[in-house]
Amino acid sequence: MTQFNNKLAVVTGGCSGLGQGISEKLATLGAQVIVADLKTAEQGAQFVATEKQQGYDLHFYHLDVSVAEQVKQFGEWIETNFGLVDYWINCAGISIITPFLQHTEAIWDKTLDINLKGQFLCCQIAVQQMLQKHQGVIINLSSESGKKGTNNYAAYCASKFGVIGLTQSLAAEFGPQNIRVNSIAPGVVYTPMWEKQKQAYAEKKNIQADEVMDYFANKIPLRRIGTLADIANIVTFLLSDDASYITGQTINLNGGDLMF
Numbered sequence: 001m002t003q004f005n006n007k008l009a010v011v012t013g014g015c016s017g018l019g020q021g022i023s024e025k026l027a028t029l030g031a032q033v034i035v036a037d038l039k040t041a042e043q044g045a046q047f048v049a050t051e052k053q054q055g056y057d058l059h060f061y062h063l064d065v066s067v068a069e070q071v072k073q074f075g076e077w078i079e080t081n082f083g084l085v086d087y088w089i090n091c092a093g094i095s096i097i098t099p100f101l102q103h104t105e106a107i108w109d110k111t112l113d114i115n116l117k118g119q120f121l122c123c124q125i126a127v128q129q130m131l132q133k134h135q136g137v138i139i140n141l142s143s144e145s146g147k148k149g150t151n152n153y154a155a156y157c158a159s160k161f162g163v164i165g166l167t168q169s170l171a172a173e174f175g176p177q178n179i180r181v182n183s184i185a186p187g188v189v190y191t192p193m194w195e196k197q198k199q200a201y202a203e204k205k206n207i208q209a210d211e212v213m214d215y216f217a218n219k220i221p222l223r224r225i226g227t228l229a230d231i232a233n234i235v236t237f238l239l240s241d242d243a244s245y246i247t248g249q250t251i252n253l254n255g256g257d258l259m260f
């Protein structure tokens with residue numbers, strides 16, 4: 001199996017859900033992993049301690065990806081303490097399900113600021129460091145909702161469609177410098193994000209909250225929702241040299257729910 005010894009990886013939003021699963025897998029494969037997350041320093045220290053008990057060696061940095069100055073300082077902190085980054089995975093994100101006419105300006109701004117501007121800001125730091133190394137791989141979290149619009153999800157869909165455009169632009173611009181940039185488009189994976197929003201989704205579909213995951217599974221050709229392992233496995237592949245000819249792509253991970 002691919003090993004990532006001597007590789008430095010940054011995972012934003014790595015304290016929870018998909019980012020946590022990816023961070024754990026990368027640490028298992030030998031990478032030095034910096035988890036950058038909105039969680040407080042205290043929560044971060046607790047997170048690192050718990051992960052350590054489970055055999056995962058992770059580093060934590062408190063970061064709001066939507067604040068340019070914080071992202072810039074994070075980049076400087078990485079260089080000073082660890083050197084230049086090899087891999088950057090943009091997982092930090094939020095999701096708000098609400099009817100379009102109830103989408104406030106605040107919902108729109110917050111969603112776009114974290115999900116899209118945050119990735120833009122982080123990609124700038126990643127690219128600056130990777131240019132100095134003459135190599136690097138970036139993976140941006142888009143979504144099935146970045147390829148197909150669904151109702152009550154305008155801001156989220158707009159942000160995730162935007163991620164694909166950002167990804168393709170950077171892949172085109174920095175391919176000649178040996179920097180690969182791809183995104184992934186998961187369907188549904190049960191994480192704290194879904195725990196928070198399953199009630200809103202149930203209301204949208206007129207079903208019970210505890211029926212939501214079965215509802216998804218039953219309409220997916222492979223008849224199950226995704227797992228953290230499904231996501232971490234494809235991320236590992238995209239980071240590895242086995243994927244050295246793949247850039248500018250958005251990889252579907254949805255059990256066949258969406259096929260374009």
Ligand SMILES: NC(=O)c1ccc[n+]([C@@H]2O[C@H](COP(=O)([O-])OP(=O)(O)OC[C@H]3O[C@@H](n4cnc5c(N)ncnc54)[C@H](O)[C@@H]3O)[C@@H](O)[C@H]2O)c1
Pocket residue numbers: 012013014015016017018019036037038039063064065066090091092093094095114118141142143144185186187188189190191192193194
């Ligand atoms: N879970 C799914 O079904 C699914 C499907 C498709 C795409 N995604 C995307 O995957 C990513 C991770 O989703 P998840 O389900 O693991 O969510 P999650 O809520 O479990 O984790 C998100 C993490 O991002 C952090 N975060 C939020 N705002 C931040 C900010 N401003 N700065 C830094 N960190 C911040 C949170 O603290 C949290 O640790 C998101 O971008 C999401 O849109 C998730």
